[in-house]
Each structure stands twice: as structure tokens, then as C-alpha cells.
Amino acid sequence: MKDYSTYIFDIDGTLVKQNKVLEGAIDYLKHLREGKKQILFATNTPLYTQAMLTKKLNRLGVYVEEKEIITPIDAANIYFKQEKKPITVLGIIHPKVVTKLIDLGWDITHSKDFNKTRNYTHVLLGMYTKLTYLELVAGLQSLDRGAKLLVMNPDLFCPIKTGRIIDSGSLGGIYEKCTGEEATVIGKPTYWMQKAIEDKLRYPLSQCLFIGDSPFTDMRMGREMGMDTLFLKSGINEFLSPSIQIDATYSFPTIKYIPYANNSR
Incomplete structure (x- = not known):
């Protein structure tokens, strides 16, 4: 080799x-x-x-x-820098990932703090273990109002010691089925x-x-x-x-x- x-x-x-x-x-x-x-x-x-x-x-x-x-945080940072317009993001992701993106200068709200009156430009989706149904609904409602779906990684599942768990790509598929729109994936x-x-x-x-x-x-x-x-x-x-x-x-x-x-x- x-x-x-x-x-x-x-x-x-x-x-x-x-x-x-x-x-x-x-x-x-x-x-x-x-x-x-x-x-x-x-x-x-x-x-x-x-x-x-x-x-x-x-x-x-x-x-x-x-x-x-x-x-994928690095990838998201590069993606957002290349956007030509001001962005407001709904993050259906781990709260500490939201905090990191805020530290990088982005206007991002965690999905648990979803504001129905606010129009988000992007929904950033990444699997995390405490994700709830209501958070998924918040994302769908934002997409219905024109937000663009970003998925942090395309993986359908992740291997663990006892088998596998659902990953971001599978969750993104839910939104693609509902909206008929293809997500933009930003990870590997x-x-x-x-x-x-x-x-x-x-x-x-x-x-x-x-x-x-x-x-x-x-x-x-x-x-x-x-x-x-x-x-x-x-x-x-x-x-x-x-x-x-x-x-x-x-x-x-x-x-x-x-x-x-x-x-x-």
C-alpha cells in the first residue's frame, strides 16, 4: 500500500x-x-x-x-456564506449545534422555539435523539411557507453497537414526500x-x-x-x-x- x-x-x-x-x-x-x-x-x-x-x-x-x-457545521457555514440574501434558519438539530451556528454569526432558531409568525428562509435538518413530532411539524409548516430544506447529511441510517438508527437522510425523505421538493444536502x-x-x-x-x-x-x-x-x-x-x-x-x-x-x- x-x-x-x-x-x-x-x-x-x-x-x-x-x-x-x-x-x-x-x-x-x-x-x-x-x-x-x-x-x-x-x-x-x-x-x-x-x-x-x-x-x-x-x-x-x-x-x-x-x-x-x-x-456538517463547517459545510453549513460555507453554504450560508454563499447565499446572496439575508437568512433566517429554523434548526431541527441538536441544541448545541444551534449554539455553534449562532456563534458563527447566523440567525438560527431551534425548532423547540418555533415562532409561527416568523418566515424562515431555511429549515436545517439533522438527526438528534430527542427530536419530537412537533418539531417535524414546525419544519413542515416552515417549508409550506417557502423555506428551503437543508439536510446536514444524506445518510439513511447510522451503525451502532446494537444495529442501526435512523439518520438525517431518512428524516429528510419525510419532507420530500410531503412537499414534492428535493432537499439540498450539505454534508459528505x-x-x-x-x-x-x-x-x-x-x-x-x-x-x-x-x-x-x-x-x-x-x-x-x-x-x-x-x-x-x-x-x-x-x-x-x-x-x-x-x-x-x-x-x-x-x-x-x-x-x-x-x-x-x-x-x-
Whole structure:
């Protein structure tokens, strides 16, 4: 396997499953850091800010720095900056994600504080575990009044230790069915997430490797950006149809099987 200058990792299903670190993840990251490689983490999770993810991963023993993490929050920030008009956002997302976007300067209201008299320009949807039916209704009513639907990630489900849970892409499908309008997705593998990653790269794309468990987001984005890709079967693979063709430069069962560049394993 070729040696690279930058290694970009997905997180869920690649390094961890919920609160369990996958075997080999800590050792492989340590090996790369000892080799002075640039390491980035590009996740589609809509649940956490960079600070929250840093705290969680470090607590699990996976050392990361906040500046190394790219999330759909970064993609949303880029998207909003490119809008030509003033925006007002209804956020059907984790409250701390709302707070982070407010800190970045955006006019965003959490769906629990929905104001029926206000016309929102956008509804920003991201799965979170305390989402309620009334929040979904608030989003639909805003869309009916002309708001544009943004979905933080296209994933239909997320793998966990006990199986899988519904993710943002499935929730976005509810609104698409109701309105007949297609949502705009801003997480991996879209332009906005690609831009967020490119802004952090120190090396040419030809010297970068994207490592993840999703053929639909991780592998696709790596290919579209011109990177080599490495597919791991440790995440959503168990839920994929055997007929799905995985287009990746490399493929391994889990991270512990990735060979070290200098064969020092």
C-alpha cells in the first residue's frame, strides 16, 4: 500500500461505534502521528460540534485536536456564506449545534422555539435523539411557507453497537414526500463538505487518502476530490446489498488490517 502525506478518516463505523473504539484504531493513528502525517477527521454526524467530538474521542482514548475535525457545521457555514440574501434558519438539530451556528454569526432558531409568525428562509435538518413530532411539524409548516430544506447529511441510517438508527437522510425523505421538493444536502459527499476539507489540506490531493465505511459518502467524496480511497467493512457494510459494487483504491475488513507504510506492524 502506498504511503500518503494526509490521511482523512470518517469516524463512526471507521474508528468507533458509539462509545466503543474499534480494535486497531488507536495504534494506527499513533503510528501516523509518529510519522508526522497530517490527520483529519471528516464526519457526517449532525449530533456534535467539533468541541463535543474532541471531548468524546479523547475520553475514549482516541487522541484528536479540535482543529482536525470537519463536520456538517463547517459545510453549513460555507453554504450560508454563499447565499446572496439575508437568512433566517429554523434548526431541527441538536441544541448545541444551534449554539455553534449562532456563534458563527447566523440567525438560527431551534425548532423547540418555533415562532409561527416568523418566515424562515431555511429549515436545517439533522438527526438528534430527542427530536419530537412537533418539531417535524414546525419544519413542515416552515417549508409550506417557502423555506428551503437543508439536510446536514444524506445518510439513511447510522451503525451502532446494537444495529442501526435512523439518520438525517431518512428524516429528510419525510419532507420530500410531503412537499414534492428535493432537499439540498450539505454534508459528505457534497461540494460544501469537500470545500471544508480542502481548506484544511496541507498537501496535494494526490498525496491524500480518504478512509471510511460508506461507499455512498466516503468513497464517493474521495473519488470526486481526486484522492485515493480506502474502504472498511466495519460500519454500514453489514446492511448493504451484496450486489453493491465498492469502488475504492483499497479495501480491508477493519482498521486493524491496514498495513503500516513501513511494514512495522
